[in-house]
Amino acid sequence: MRRQFCHTYTARYDEGDCYGHLTPSAFLRYMQDIAALDAEDIQLPGDGYWIIKRTVIDFAAPVQMHTRLEMQTYGMGFTRITAQRGYEARISTASHDQPVIAARSLWVYVDKRGRPARMPEGTAAIWLPEGPVAPSPEAPFPPAPQDTPETTTYSVRFSDTDLMQHMNNAAYVEVLDNAAWEIYIRAGITPETAILTAQQYDIEYLESARLGETLEIKTWFDEFPAAGHTFTRYQQVMRGDLVLARARSRWLWHTAENAAQL
Structure with a gap:
């Protein structure tokens, strides 16, 4: 056993x-x-x-x-x-x-x-x-979409690092989710107008980010979020031209009717 x-x-x-x-x-x-x-x-x-x-x-x-x-x-x-x-x-x-x-x-x-x-x-x-x-x-990670991504930047903080002196795996996900919310807000999507819940998260770590490094977060959507629908988010964490991590996550935008059941 x-x-x-x-x-x-x-x-x-x-x-x-x-x-x-x-x-x-x-x-x-x-x-x-x-x-x-x-x-x-x-x-x-x-x-x-x-x-x-x-x-x-x-x-x-x-x-x-x-x-x-x-x-x-x-x-x-x-x-x-x-x-x-x-x-x-x-x-x-x-x-x-x-x-x-x-x-x-x-x-x-x-x-x-x-x-x-x-x-x-x-x-x-x-x-x-x-x-x-x-x-x-x-399953192999899908290639990055070919269209132009939305981008944000982030500097690795001391609180993001762990015993190995690199960015902790959970900190990457915080950075990815915060980057996505920057994009949602640009599009007029706010926590007051949308309840977004994760259905799946798949993340692969390729290289390590270190304290003080400036990272670029690239984000694509298969379909941009819409009320009552699921959508998939593709993201990469970059240091220059090097991909440090890549993620694919699926989310649901709850309508007012089903939000009350959460």
């Missing part, structure tokens, strides 16, 4: 957006935290570090502030240098057993210099004692 590690989180006031919903970046921090707690619980050997390469999150519904979430994480697959984790979060008071948020992430094991390294012997067997399984393949 595969190992599972469980932990309880309560969505705090400061983890919610202006609608009172848990933000995607806050849930990414839960994912990061429970993975670290799991590794600490088993006293994982080795002196390397884990960094996230790609994360996919599916949101079945918005999570309100102060909601108690029962969360679990487990190993899905391993190679010599990567580990794929699964995550499921359930509302503790829900009458059904379906997760309100489900996710998976591909982690890369690196040495103290940040270079990929082989995991300590026996690491995969801790989570998958019945034998190794390869990570589930993800």
